[in-house]
Amino acid sequence: MKRIISEELPAAVGPYVHGSMINGILFSSGQLPIDPKTGKMPEGIEAQAKQSLENCRVLLAHEDMEMKDIVKTNIFMDDVSDFAKVNDIYAAYFEDGEYPARTAYEVGNLPLGALIEIEVIASKGN
Numbered sequence: 316m317k318r319i320i321s322e323e324l325p326a327a328v329g330p331y332v333h334g335s336m337i338n339g340i341l342f343s344s345g346q347l348p349i350d351p352k353t354g355k356m357p358e359g360i361e362a363q364a365k366q367s368l369e370n371c372r373v374l375l376a377h378e379d380m381e382m383k384d385i386v387k388t389n390i391f392m393d394d395v396s397d398f399a400k401v402n403d404i405y406a407a408y409f410e411d412g413e414y415p416a417r418t419a420y421e422v423g424n425l426p427l428g429a430l431i432e433i434e435v436i437a438s439k440g441n
């Protein structure tokens with residue numbers, strides 16, 4: 316198994332790596348919406364959803380993958396009433412209709428008071 320740590324992503328906030336790769340399948344850790352340039356989270360669910368997705372995109376690029384290589388996404392939200400806003404932002408990261416499987420949850424509380432955390436499983440060239 317390869318443990319993935321990227322200098323282009325915000326440092327882990329606990330004992331985990333950014334992702335693990337085994338047999339060509341990438342398993343990401345949950346990507347909090349931390350801006351790697353500032354080390355801070357932007358305000359509001361739209362900006363946080365974009366940042367978490369950007370962090371997923373950067374992790375995938377580290378392994379020469381793209382958003383279209385995602386086979387499953389898990390989205391964890393502080394408040395499921397943000398569902399529609401998150402859907403609009405999420406959809407823009409994929410070609411029309413070319414979405415991977417996904418599960419979305421309201422989880423109550425997330426680390427560091429984040430409004431969202433996103434994890435992906437990806438496999439190149441599907």
Ligand SMILES: CC(=[NH2+])C(=O)[O-]
Binds near residue numbers: 328331344345426
């Ligand atoms: C933020 C995160 N992925 C964790 O496991 O704490």
